[in-house]
Amino acid sequence: MDTDEECSIVLELPERDPFSDKKKKLLQSKGFGPKERIYLRSSSKPDWMSATVEVLLQIARIIQLNELELYFAEEDVCTSMEFYSPRNELEALNSIVLLTDISLSSCSHLHTNILQGLRQTILDLITDVGDKNSVKGGVVQKDHSCDQEERLIEWGESNGVKTQLKIAYIEGAGRGAIARKDLKVGDIALEIPVSIIISEELIHETEMYGVLKEIDGISSETILLLWSMKDKYNSDSKFKIYFDTLPEKFNTGLSFSIEAITVLDGTLLLEEIMQARQFLHAQYDELFPALCNTFPDIFPPELYTWEKFLWACELWYSNSMKIMYSDGKIKTCLIPIAGFLNHSLCPHVMHYGQVDPAKNSLKFCLSRPCKSGEECCLSYGNFSSSHLITFYGFLPQGDNPYDVIPLDIDGADVDSGDDIPKSNWTSHMVRGTWLSRDHKIFYYGLPSPLLDHLRRSRSPMLRTKTFVFFILLSIISCSQTCLLEVSYAMHSFTSLQRKRTSYSPLLLARTRSSFMLQENLENELEVLENLKDIFDDMIENMGEIDLNDRENCCWDEKLAMDFKSTQRRIACSVSTSCLAGMDMLKNELCKCMAEDILG
Numbered sequence: 063m064d065t066d067e068e069c070s071i072v073l074e075l076p077e078r079d080p081f082s083d084k085k086k087k088l089l090q091s092k093g094f095g096p097k098e099r100i101y102l103r104s105s106s107k108p109d110w111m112s113a114t115v116e117v118l119l120q121i122a123r124i125i126q127l128n129e130l131e132l133y134f135a136e137e138d139v140c141t142s143m144e145f146y147s148p149r150n151e152l153e154a155l156n157s158i159v160l161l162t163d164i165s166l167s168s169c170s171h172l173h174t175n176i177l178q179g180l181r182q183t184i185l186d187l188i189t190d191v192g193d194k195n196s197v198k199g200g201v202v203q204k205d206h207s208c209d210q211e212e213r214l215i216e217w218g219e220s221n222g223v224k225t226q227l228k229i230a231y232i233e234g235a236g237r238g239a240i241a242r243k244d245l246k247v248g249d250i251a252l253e254i255p256v257s258i259i260i261s262e263e264l265i266h267e268t269e270m271y272g273v274l275k276e277i278d279g280i281s282s283e284t285i286l287l288l289w290s291m292k293d294k295y296n297s298d299s300k301f302k303i304y305f306d307t308l309p310e311k312f313n314t315g316l317s318f319s320i321e322a323i324t325v326l327d328g329t330l331l332l333e334e335i336m337q338a339r340q341f342l343h344a345q346y347d348e349l350f351p352a353l354c355n356t357f358p359d360i361f362p363p364e365l366y367t368w369e370k371f372l373w374a375c376e377l378w379y380s381n382s383m384k385i386m387y388s389d390g391k392i393k394t395c396l397i398p399i400a401g402f403l404n405h406s407l408c409p410h411v412m413h414y415g416q417v418d419p420a421k422n423s424l425k426f427c428l429s430r431p432c433k434s435g436e437e438c439c440l441s442y443g444n445f446s447s448s449h450l451i452t453f454y455g456f457l458p459q460g461d462n463p464y465d466v467i468p469l470d471i472d473g474a475d476v477d478s479g480d481d482i483p484k485s486n487w488t489s490h491m492v493r494g495t496w497l498s499r500d501h502k503i504f505y506y507g508l509p510s511p512l513l514d515h516l517r518r519s520r521s522p523m524l525r526t527k528t529f530v531f532f533i534l535l536s537i538i539s540c541s542q543t544c545l546l547e548v549s550y551a552m553h554s555f556t557s558l559q560r561k562r563t564s565y566s567p568l569l570l571a572r573t574r575s576s577f578m579l580q581e582n583l584e585n586e587l588e589v590l591e592n593l594k595d596i597f598d599d600m601i602e603n604m605g606e607i608d609l610n611d612r613e614n615c616c617w618d619e620k621l622a623m624d625f626k627s628t629q630r631r632i633a634c635s636v637s638t639s640c641l642a643g644m645d646m647l648k649n650e651l652c653k654c655m656a657e658d659i660l661g
């Protein structure tokens with residue numbers, strides 16, 4: 063509890079966090095426990111606030127990491143200021159705002175100023191995250207009319223919708239939602255009453271539902287999809303105005319032409335799109351024409367063609383949202399008006415999936431400010447570009463931190479029989495190494511779980527980087543150079559090796575360590591060589607992309623080319639980082655060998 067003299071904020075990693083063990087380890091590596099009380103003492107030092115915020119933020123970031131960010135998180139003890147992703151940064155900062163709001167509502171008068179100061183500092187940081195990470199905001203195209211969209215908003219408002227947004231055409235993204243006035247963190251940009259959300263309840267009373275519910279294993283999503291295929295053409299539908307605003311064509315990866323698919327040769331997206339299409343075809347063939355033949359009045363054949371089925375699949379994949387209702391049930395829904403919001407890697411709205419039971423409505427609250435006239439964006443989820451292309455038909459602007467290349471290697475960590483804890487990652491991947499800050503020896507900008515896995519699987523005797531590191535330390539201690547900063551030791555072990563004493567037992571111990579170090583460095587080198595080979599093959603299989611042709615291509619070929627360019631860039635960065643790492647290792651090996659020869 064806070065005393066009158068001291069005010070504090072407690073940051074705690076929830077026990078139920080699915081990655082609690084890994085996060086505890088990461089917190090520990092930065093010198094924190096799973097529950098930290100941070101005292102807010104206004105001191106005479108001018109930078110006390112930024113120092114306090116730095117600590118709060120370091121802990122909050124780790125607590126807010128998702129699985130993929132955790133995989134790429136770097137445990138390097140030297141780095142204090144981390145940045146994992148715009149999403150993580152916004153979540154971390156917003157979690158601190160929430161904690162200060164809770165404290166403000168219950169704190170004594172004495173602490174109000176400190177807490178308000180902290181709140182304002184965090185809000186300023188949130189604005190900075192937006193300014194630094196939102197790539198060239200949506201450019202409004204003035205030459206498009208949005209009459210239909212405005213009619214939908216009027217219809218919504220007459221049904222209880224409250225909105226601070228208007229609809230406009232955005233360059234390269236279709237329609238989007240623009241702030242009508244300056245909106246702050248916590249403001250509600252849009253509020254949609256449950257009564258206008260399209261979800262499974264809506265169709266329970268229909269004849270169609272009576273037929274479909276008898277089909278073994280049919281999901282409520284498929285039932286809704288089949289209902290929407292027909293309701294789109296129903297002139298008496300309650301949702302006619304909504305259906306009228308939907309595009310005639312969705313242009314997702316699911317409707318890529320054969321030419322675009324060919325461009326994807328050598329990438330995993332080719333497989334992903336082919337599999338998704340095969341799955342949908344199989345699903346369609348299971349239901350049609352049988353349903354049309356047996357119930358032609360309920361399923362008129364002209365409304366249930368493959369093309370119309372594919373349109374509905376694209377509608378549901380690209381426009382539906384998963385919503386948790388007040389009873390705790392999660393349902394896939396179409397949400398008129400909210401369906402105009404585009405996706406951003408640095409979104410304004412991050413949490414919108416839960417019905418507010420008090421108002422029976424869905425609220426879209428801001429996690430970062432949105433200026434008047436600026437496009438207000440959502441996060442559709444932490445999706446890779448291949449997922450966004452397949453199911454939404456676009457590549458987000460900017461560096462997508464979820465763009466990974468999965469590696470088809472046996473994921474389970476090899477049990478080396480030693481007592482070094484295994485990382486327990488069941489699958490491995492890489493992403494653009496430019497996203498990593500740590501390109502030192504043993505890190506190379508590559509994910510540690512992958513490197514550790516490869517080190518272990520090359521040889522059960524081969525140790526993780528932690529073990530190599532201990533060997534380095536033992537050499538250092540043999541040289542009677544003590545109390546060195548760990549980070550310094552990592553960088554300067556070779557120079558310390560040179561300061562040898564002529565003490566024979568120490569020399570012997572050091573020689574043994576030096577031999578083990580050499581062996582580990584050689585193994586390390588092989589790990590990088592193998593990894594580089596994998597990525598060089600991948601680059602070769604992808605082939606060159608002739609971007610000169612791009613302008614004359616169709617939308618899908620352009621998208622395929624852009625995707626391939628991003629994949630090539632990732633693969634090239636991995637190959638380059640491996641090469642740089644190999645050079646560092648060869649350098650160290652040369653020094654080791656020279657040391658041994660010189661005795």
Ligand SMILES: C[S@@+](CC[C@H](N)C(=O)[O-])C[C@H]1O[C@@H](n2cnc3c(N)ncnc32)[C@H](O)[C@@H]1O
Pocket residue numbers: 234235236237238309312380381400401402403404405406453454455456457458459
């Ligand atoms: C839920 S809708 C959003 C509204 C949509 N722009 C429209 O005109 O109907 C999702 C679709 O919007 C487009 N979209 C969303 N975010 C985008 C982005 N960041 N860049 C380009 N297109 C985007 C994609 O076509 C996607 O399938």
